[in-house]
Amino acid sequence: MAVAPRIDPKTLFSAQEWASLSNRSNWKGLALIAHAWGVILAAAAMVVIWPLTLPLAIMIIGGRQLGLAVLMHDAAHGALHRNLKVNDWAGENLTTGGLHRYRPYHLTHHKFVQQTEDPDLVLSAPFPITPTSLRRKIIRDLTGQTWFKQRFGLARSQLAARKAGEPLLPILQAEIVRKRRMLIGAAITIALTAPFGLWWAWFVLWLLPQATWMQMITRLRNIAEHACVARDERDPFRCARTTYAGPVERALIAPYWVNYHCEHHIFMHLPCYNLPRAHRLLLAKGLGPQMEIRGGYLEVLRLAASKGVSGGLAPA
Template sequence: MAVAARIDPKTFFTPDEWAGLSTRSSWKGLALIAHAWAVIFAAAAVAVVWPITIPFAVMIIGGRQLGLAILMHDAAHGALHKNLKVNDWAGEWLTSGGLSRYRPYHLTHHKFAQQAEDPDLVLSAPFPITRTSLRRKIVRDLTGQTWFKQRFGDFRARLKARKAGEPVLPIVLEEVRRKRRFLAGAVATIALTAPFGLWWAWFVLWLLPQATWLQVITRLRNIAEHACVAKDEPDPLRHARTTTANLVERALIAPYWVNYHCEHHMFMHLPCYSLPRAHRLLRAKGVTERMETAPSYFAVLKKAASKGQPTAVPA
């Protein structure tokens, strides 16, 4: 099995530089979690008072839902808190959850990044695709079809595959058990908001962002990180892509420095808040010229949807 090449941090950083980058904070990760939830509650409160802002709230909340997933991803690398027990507890219960299932899968992705054994290779291998195909995917994301398939596709398949006369109830109860955290959150939120006439808040200000905007920006994140990166790439500076993100993009589609994905693969245990400084140091040393980078998310999408497009002919 081809293990992806690794980089020794000493190749690019002095001991003092690396110590400053790799030190895990006891409060920064928790502060980022608090920030994500504060933004979610603030956007929801504004939407309740001024319903005309609901479309903006959906994008903002969906962006922070991705942010919570990113912080859970940091916890998978043990980078959310210097105490591993606190790291794992916060990653499991204060972010998007699912840390215990996600960690082994994700670390396998890092071990075999862009190699045949990479479990995430299926996400990047189809690219480039046509513009029509990309539009269809985005429409499915924005209309909730992707979310429904991911959440309930296996459940539907098990119902269809059951033998004649086999009872449905055990399959339903198993699905409820699998979704108990999701359902518990829904029930608790509705119970707390319904007495104030806000029974709809969970559906509009949590489920709707999760089922629509979160899906499309998660796809965009996956495309930006690995699409059109060569399979079996031997250079560890080109296993993933770093994409320049402006202020609006960081607010709506690329929270908590997720756009520095090449640096993350180069030094996968760095906390997310250390990635911008790592990028600046690498740029000062001329290393970023050798890395896989993109000037914008639009440029990445254009490249990812370039199949069938005419290529420029030199004059």
Template sequence: MAAAARVAPKDYFTPQEWAPLAHKSAWKGPALIAHAWIVIGLAAALAMAFPIAIPLAVMIIGGRQLGLAILMHDAAHGALHPNLKVNDWLGEYLTPGGLVQYRTYHLGHHKYAQQAEDPDLGLSAPFPITRVSLRRKIVRDLTGQTHFKQRWAPLFKRIAQRKSGESALKIVWTFIRHRPRFFIGAAVTIAATAPFGFWWAWFVLWWLPSATWLPLITRLRNIAEHACVAKDEPDPLRHARTTRAGWIARAFLAPYYVNYHCEHHMFMHVPCYNLPRAHRLLRRKEVLPGMLTAPGYWDVLRMASSKPARRDAGRGPTPEERGVEQAAIRALQ
């Protein structure tokens, strides 16, 4: 298996320029985690005080849920803290978790980026798709269908296919036992908020964002990063896309510098908070024109949905469209 071409920092930076880019701060990574949880708490408090703000809170909280996943991604690269034990503890217990399994999978993506062996290739290979197909996916995300298919459908399928004499209750208990954070978090939050009349807070201000806004922006982020990138692309500056993000995009869609994805693939151990500086240096050195970039997320979506509509659109998705749907669901897991 041929690994993807790599770049060396010395090809672009002097030792004096590279040292601060590669530096892992002992406080910045934990501070970003704290920021994510504080924003979630403030958005929830706003919604509980003013229920009219619930739709806004759902988008803010969903954005920070993605942000916590992005910070776990940094931990997978050992970039969240200079002490690896602290790095792994932060990535396992203060973010969505599952760090060890994710690290193995994700580093394979970097090793074989856009090559045949890339485990994430299914996310980019089918693009461009039609606008109808993209709208259909967005609707499924925002209505919770993607979340249900990803998180809950396997449970119901397992119950339906259980062997004779096998207890459905035991299957449900096993399902709960393997997801302790979700259910313990729900129980603790409901117990803490119910005495004040906010028994609904966990359902509306944690589960709802994770079931609607989070799948949508995870899909959009995946599209922005690798959609319409050629398979077996030989140029390491074009394995991933950097997308310009203003403050609105950063607040709701692209938290914690995730939009600097080309720089991340070029220098995967650089902490996320140093990627904007790397971007500025590369622009100053006139490297940016050779990199894969986009002026905004809307531009990427238009490109990714530029395939002409099929005449038989009413017959359902093509095998290629089903492939990207399945890959997107795997990426959300």
């Protein structure tokens, strides 16, 4: 088992630069969590006032639901707060939850990125695929089929394990926790909104975005991060991809600097809000040509769907 290559940041940055980059704030991570929930509530209010804005609200809310998952991911690296107890409590209770079971799984991904032992390899290994195959996947995401299949499949696995008297795998245990929290959240939301005639709010303004838009952009994020990156890549600058994102993409697809994935893998304990600065410093030091960088998510999609396409983009 060969672990993924690592870079000593002291070989790239001065002591002052690295101290600034690696500094973890006591308030920025918590402020980002508050921002995510604030945007979700604002988008929900927009629909209540102007019902025709529902399609836009679904995209906005789904984007912030992914944003909460991104912030939980930051907590898994201990980057959400300087105090680890606060970091873990916030990551477990104020985001998507499941932090303690996600952390060992995710750190294994970092340890063996793009290698046989990488638990996330299954997400990137099939690419490139054909444009038709990609369209089918996106349609299944946006129509809720992917969400339903994932939830039904996990539930069936839980029942099978219990009938056989086998211990539940961590992913199944985490799913049970999420289901309980989802039901509690649904009950509280319905209880609070029903007296105002808004009993439908949880279903339309939380479950619907989660089952549709969030599924699609989660797939897009996975594709952008590692699809078409070489197996067993030994260059730390090319194990993961950074994808440039404009204001609309950051609002609806790539929240909280998740698109700076190359930098995240090189320096996995940096807080998400310091990744853009790390990127600029690396470019200023002339390291841009060594890094796996793409100009936007449409470019990444063309790359991922280049199988069987003549004149397609060259693999990363």
